[in-house]
Amino acid sequence: MGNKKSKEVFEKFTWTITNFSLLDSKIYWKKFSLDCHTWKILIFPKGDEGNYLSIYLEYPGAALMPQGWQKFANFKFILVNQLDHTKNIINETGHTFNLGQDGFTSHISLGDRYGFIVNGVCIIEVHMQVDESGRKIDDDKVVESIENVSPEEMISTSSFGEVVDFRDIGKVEKDFVPLLEQACSRYPSLIDIKKRKSRRFSEWGFTALGRVLHFLNTKKVRDMDDDTCNHLQALWEELEAFGFDLAWLKPHVEYALGMKNRVEKVLEVKKLEESVNVLKKNVNTLKENVTTLEERTKASRTKMIDAEIKLEKTKRDLEKAKKGFEECDLDAEMGYGKS
Template identity: 65%
Template sequence: MLEHEKQIDVSDRNINNKLVESIENRSSMEMMSTSSFGEVVDFRSIGKIEKDFIPLLEDVCSRYPSLLNSEKWRSQRFIEWTLTALGRVLYFLNTKKVGDMDDDACNHLQTLWEELETFGFDLSWLRPHVQSALDMKTRVGRILEVKRLEEKVTSLEEKTKDMRTKMIEAEVNLEITRRELVKAKEDFENCDLDSELGYGKP
């Protein structure tokens, strides 16, 4: 290995070591949002992980074996925190629906993702899915706006239909009334309403 390559390799290891030390030195309170509070079970004999996360971790670790072959596994606590952080992101993506992605949900996912990124693993396979979920807020807003306009159009169409029905009824009533008027005029002699009634004087 060339001298400058050795220097780069040593530099990378130093950065990784500092990252690991920084995470491992965090207090329990600092890792509170990443920690798991559900029932925990053993995961492949490498750490205790929340039970709900196990199927998701099994799936991604089967598809991306390098996740379990990392040189960054330095302690039991680090392993459990890392897998828990990954499990929380996977669980979020697996259980949330598009319509759930409001401000609070997006902020929560952003926090989970930033915590997971601090562990320094290659997450290129997961990043597009997280970004897509975070972008859902804008897409959901557009979907809701389209839905609102569709409902408004439907309402106006119903009102227009109702008005047309009433207009037809009014036109029919008008024609009937006109015919009744003509017939009424034919049934009596026309008289001057301003003429005197009289009492038979010569």
């Protein structure tokens, strides 16, 4: 039987990053699809030394693949010189993604930023080519990959506390049970997973569901910053892999993920309101000062008018006094008794 030729699949992903110079040392990421798989490109704007842009290509689904699964990819990272494309920085390589190697990192020097960051904008391209073989893995194969992992080990990554039995499905964390009971009562189709999948798979699936429900039940609006949204996105993507009908939950997750922008708007409005209140106080203080100055000016004007009247009166008195006036030396001696 001859070897079946595999088809190669190519994808080009462009990420335009605005306000790049203002980014801090946190991780920023975007997703794209290739060969029916979702990939992530992550950047560390400050790199390891602060003078490097670190780019990380990751396949998050590798953790759910069966033992022995692997996928080889040729790819290149391109830091685009927006003023001269002949000066683009290109890092090209190949990498095998598997259970132990789900990502690859590349470092690009940012010593000379001319042309690479223009008006605060940085452009990164990822060109990626993979073998089409080993496409989407069936859930039953995913079961094989976790069959040798104990329930305690699987749920240790979120370890909220005590583990208990849930509806004869398997062990889940105690804190999740009330939320899972409520969800299963409203959406009985969730329980069907235990009819279709192994106990281990069901435990893992309901743990993933419990994590998302617990997140939505405990987080506050003010908590939804970049890191928290990224965490929820990761939990949601993990949950989707288990094949639940999540149409009822998706709007809640999308609402929570969109909360970051709402929080930013609220904070912006509050900041502007505070600025308005401060400016109002300043205006009122200035008005009071102006009123005080006006009153002082009015009083000074009155005094000035009185002084002018007195001046005119005194001038007239002076003119009268000068009539018939004969100049004399007030210090001269009278001369009495002198011959």
